[in-house]
Amino acid sequence: MNIVNRFFLAVVMAPGPLYSRWGIEVNKMRSILTTKLTMDDRRPNTMQATRQRRGNKDAISNATLGTMLVSGLMGLAFLMAFSLTGDYVVQLTFFFGMFITMLCMSLVSDFTSVLIDVRDTQIILPKPVNDITFIAARLLHIFVHVCKMVIPLSLPAFVYITAQTGIVAALAFGVMVFLATLFSIFLINAVYIFILQITTPERFKNVISYIQIAFAIGIYAAYQVLPRMFDRLGGTGIDLTQYDWLVAMPPYWFACAFNTLVTFKTDNLLQLISAVLAVLMPVLSIYLVVKYLAPAFNQKLAMISGSGSATSGTQAAQTVRQTGGGFADRISQVLTGNRMEQAGFMMAWRLMARSRDFKLLVYPSIGYFLVLFVMMVFRGTNSLKAQEDGLMTFFPVLIAYFGGIISISALSQVSYSNQYNAAWVYYVSPLTRPGEIVSGALKAVMVQFYALVALFALAVGLWLGGTDMFPNVLLGLFNQLLIIYIYAVFNFKKLPFSQPMNMNQRGGQLIKTLMMVFASLIIGSVHYLFIKAPAAIGVALLLSATATWLLMRRIRNIDWEEMEFAE
Amino acid sequence: MTEPAISIRNLHKHYGSKHVLQGIDLDVYPGQVLGYIGPNGAGKSTTVKVLCGLISDYSGDVRVRGIDVRENPVEAKRLIGYVPEMAELYDVLTPSEFLHFMGNLYGLDEQLCEGRIVRMLGAFGLQPNIHQRMDTFSKGMKQKVLLTSGLIHNPDIIIFDEPLSGLDANSVIIVKDLIGKLAREGKTIFYCSHMMDIVEKVSDRIILIDQGRVVADGTFEELKQQQGNQSLEQIFARLTLQDGLGRAADDLMSAFETGKS
Numbered sequence: 003m004n005i006v007n008r009f010f011l012a013v014v015m016a017p018g019p020l021y022s023r024w025g026i027e028v029n030k031m032r033s034i035l036t037t038k039l040t041m042d043d044r045r046p047n048t049m050q051a052t053r054q055r056r057g058n059k060d061a062i063s064n065a066t067l068g069t070m071l072v073s074g075l076m077g078l079a080f081l082m083a084f085s086l087t088g089d090y091v092v093q094l095t096f097f098f099g100m101f102i103t104m105l106c107m108s109l110v111s112d113f114t115s116v117l118i119d120v121r122d123t124q125i126i127l128p129k130p131v132n133d134i135t136f137i138a139a140r141l142l143h144i145f146v147h148v149c150k151m152v153i154p155l156s157l158p159a160f161v162y163i164t165a166q167t168g169i170v171a172a173l174a175f176g177v178m179v180f181l182a183t184l185f186s187i188f189l190i191n192a193v194y195i196f197i198l199q200i201t202t203p204e205r206f207k208n209v210i211s212y213i214q215i216a217f218a219i220g221i222y223a224a225y226q227v228l229p230r231m232f233d234r235l236g237g238t239g240i241d242l243t244q245y246d247w248l249v250a251m252p253p254y255w256f257a258c259a260f261n262t263l264v265t266f267k268t269d270n271l272l273q274l275i276s277a278v279l280a281v282l283m284p285v286l287s288i289y290l291v292v293k294y295l296a297p298a299f300n301q302k303l304a305m306i307s308g309s310g311s312a313t314s315g316t317q318a319a320q321t322v323r324q325t326g327g328g329f330a331d332r333i334s335q336v337l338t339g340n341r342m343e344q345a346g347f348m349m350a351w352r353l354m355a356r357s358r359d360f361k362l363l364v365y366p367s368i369g370y371f372l373v374l375f376v377m378m379v380f381r382g383t384n385s386l387k388a389q390e391d392g393l394m395t396f397f398p399v400l401i402a403y404f405g406g407i408i409s410i411s412a413l414s415q416v417s418y419s420n421q422y423n424a425a426w427v428y429y430v431s432p433l434t435r436p437g438e439i440v441s442g443a444l445k446a447v448m449v450q451f452y453a454l455v456a457l458f459a460l461a462v463g464l465w466l467g468g469t470d471m472f473p474n475v476l477l478g479l480f481n482q483l484l485i486i487y488i489y490a491v492f493n494f495k496k497l498p499f500s501q502p503m504n505m506n507q508r509g510g511q512l513i514k515t516l517m518m519v520f521a522s523l524i525i526g527s528v529h530y531l532f533i534k535a536p537a538a539i540g541v542a543l544l545l546s547a548t549a550t551w552l553l554m555r556r557i558r559n560i561d562w563e564e565m566e567f568a569e
Numbered sequence: 570m571t572e573p574a575i576s577i578r579n580l581h582k583h584y585g586s587k588h589v590l591q592g593i594d595l596d597v598y599p600g601q602v603l604g605y606i607g608p609n610g611a612g613k614s615t616t617v618k619v620l621c622g623l624i625s626d627y628s629g630d631v632r633v634r635g636i637d638v639r640e641n642p643v644e645a646k647r648l649i650g651y652v653p654e655m656a657e658l659y660d661v662l663t664p665s666e667f668l669h670f671m672g673n674l675y676g677l678d679e680q681l682c683e684g685r686i687v688r689m690l691g692a693f694g695l696q697p698n699i700h701q702r703m704d705t706f707s708k709g710m711k712q713k714v715l716l717t718s719g720l721i722h723n724p725d726i727i728i729f730d731e732p733l734s735g736l737d738a739n740s741v742i743i744v745k746d747l748i749g750k751l752a753r754e755g756k757t758i759f760y761c762s763h764m765m766d767i768v769e770k771v772s773d774r775i776i777l778i779d780q781g782r783v784v785a786d787g788t789f790e791e792l793k794q795q796q797g798n799q800s801l802e803q804i805f806a807r808l809t810l811q812d813g814l815g816r817a818a819d820d821l822m823s824a825f826e827t828g829k830s
Contacts, residue, residue: 121659128651
């Protein structure tokens with residue numbers, strides 16, 4: 003255990019005699035907490051979860067410090083709220099907005115993976131530990147975990163307020179942070195209850211991982227957007243009193259309450275109401291959690307542990323829709339040449355759609371790309387007020403060129419899986435040309451990740467320039483397809499979901515992806531030079547399509563000697 | 570006879586509308602090795618969960634050495650060592666850390682605990698792995714840690730749920746031997762398994778349950794006398810299957826036919 007965990011353990015164990023009086027077995031509780039905190043240290047945290055899934059688990063031994071460091075940096079970033087002109091109400095509304103969002107987003111996934119571990123029922127409950135000890139240990143663990151987030155997040159602002167206004171104001175701020183934290187915990191509970199209401203416990207983990215993905219993308223978007231927004235807002239000053247609806251926004255409550263506490267006056271009635279809500283709502287919501295939500299919550303959570311749960315005997319397992327005449331089946335028949343290729347297609351198709359690890363790795367990068375793309379367009383249209391005609395018409399073609407990057411990022415993950423051992427099926431079956439499986443998998447990736455981009459590019463092209471745009475957009479699409487297939491010929495000689503995930507190839511992967519972007523850039527620039535020459539475009543289109551077709555055949559003919567295996 | 574170590578009277582348990590245990594009556598005495606068998610879904614693990622104090626909403630009377638499991642679960646748990654079926658453990662910990670944690674939950678003295686951990690893991694041949702994280706362990710290695718965790722506090726009653734899964738032949742011999750020695754010391758062994766040949770050999774009393782009821786109870790010899798001189802496998806099949814097993818195999822074989830015609 004590191005010093006931080008030892009410190010927190012000492013703090014929460016300090017009222018030992020009091021605990022004993024309540025009937026808690028202090029030694030056992032200490033032991034449970036020690037174990038839980040040790041495990042926290044060895045688990046990747048939320049912010050690393052999307053990245054470190056594939057990493058070697060042994061490498062993680064001080065995750066707590068990492069989390070706190072990242073939170074501390076976030077806390078520093080939150081200081082930008084104080085760069086806004088205006089009073090504390092304005093600044094703290096922004097601060098608490100960011101604070102509550104951040105806290106909720108990271109706690110939402112921690113709750114299942116870290117704080118409420120379903121293995122506890124198998125491991126701790128059969129042991130002679132009384133209920134109150136177990137529950138108290140769990141609550142204190144949650145408390146410590148939340149502290150590890152909240153303290154680094156709010157410390158920079160605390161110091162700032164102390165320096166700016168004084169220690170009394172800073173303490174008032176501390177109280178507001180505490181109330182906001184309580185409120186966040188209530189929000190998370192509500193989200194959990196809501197998710198459990200609309201979905202089955204079996205699917206719960208999937209929904210949580212979607213939230214994790216949204217979290218990763220959200221942070222990235224905020225990182226891109228917020229500094230610019232503050233730049234723009236910073237000089238003008240904002241008057242919040244004119245927005246009545248703010249009274250419905252929790253961050254505003256805490257800002258108003260702080261203001262009232264420090265200045266002993268309020269600007270208007272709404273601010274007073276807000277300040278009262280800041281105190282009332284957290285207390286009320288915690289009461290709700292304890293009284294109504296938590297019991298139902300625990301009951302449902304117990305069901306998430308699939309094996310041996312109360313429902314396992316009676317509830318039917320999640321049955322998968324029969325895909326006999328399904329969309330994937332039909333499309334695979336059209337696109338693939340024989341049974342082997344079709345098998346590869348269907349296998350990759352289904353695993354991509356269902357594997358949580360795959361989604362956690364690929365979807366965020368798609369999100370990053372979209373954010374980056376929107377930012378690019380936004381800035382582009384802003385600076386190019388003149389709307390240069392050539393660039394506008396080239397826009398859908400640009401989509402075609404850049405959209406391919408999504409496919410590359412998916413393609414780079416399709417070969418990897420945590421269950422790579424299941425790939426024995428390929429080796430025991432009489433498979434003579436693994437290239438057919440690879441080709442099928444590649445086509446599945448194209449349909450899932452490129453088809454939409456292609457349709458979007460064509461639609462934008464139609465909207466901006468009518469059918470005249472089609473040759474150019476098509477050439478862009480085929481060129482990108484060609485680039486992807488060139489990439490595949492060199493880097494995709496692996497069976498789908500057959501290789502162990504590991505950290506080592508990440509660096510190489512980035513370089514390869516960058517090379518693909520670079521290739522797209524060069525080909526795209528050449529394309530731009532000939533954009534007004536239909537004959538050249540036509541010839542290029544023919545050449546590009548032929549080359550792609552040849553590469554497809556090449557991939558189908560890959561034999562066992564050419565295949566690559568890890569280690 | 571002495572006081573029973575485990576006493577179950579008229580145990581019923583419902584999951585929703587499903588009646589999982591329909592009145593189990595059972596006495597197990599110290600020194601007995603009870604083989605508890607039954608088809609999937611018969612209610613084996615539910616019985617185990619009741620015994621371990623994990624389920625309290627049952628009806629009936631369940632006592633462990635005279636202690637009511639529902640009234641005083643903590644005292645009951647102290648007497649029981651439980652080796653769960655699936656290798657559920659905190660695998661980011663090392664065996665040493667995990668077992669010390671287990672020892673603490675039973676209130677064992679640190680020194681005593683350390684000594685037992687080293688000797689027990691040593692006996693299983695895990696000495697070199699004692700400070701490695703378990704996430705890299707094989708199924709058999711994890712199972713050895715689980716076995717150790719169930720025995721570390723020297724319990725009077727030991728509940729094994731499929732304890733041999735993933736173990737190699739040598740370890741299987743060790744565990745079978747161990748079960749015999751524990752019973753001779755007066756411990757009570759409650760052994761759940763699907764492996765009939767092992768149940769047949771290790772247990773001196775066999776209980777067969779089906780659909781929440783006890784359908785056979787006795788030593789293997791007694792069961793053979795009642796059911797005709799058959800293996801435990803065949804007795805099991807006869808008591809729990811409506812159709813003959815031969816039919817199922819025929820059905821399987823006939824699946825090849827459909828393609829041809």
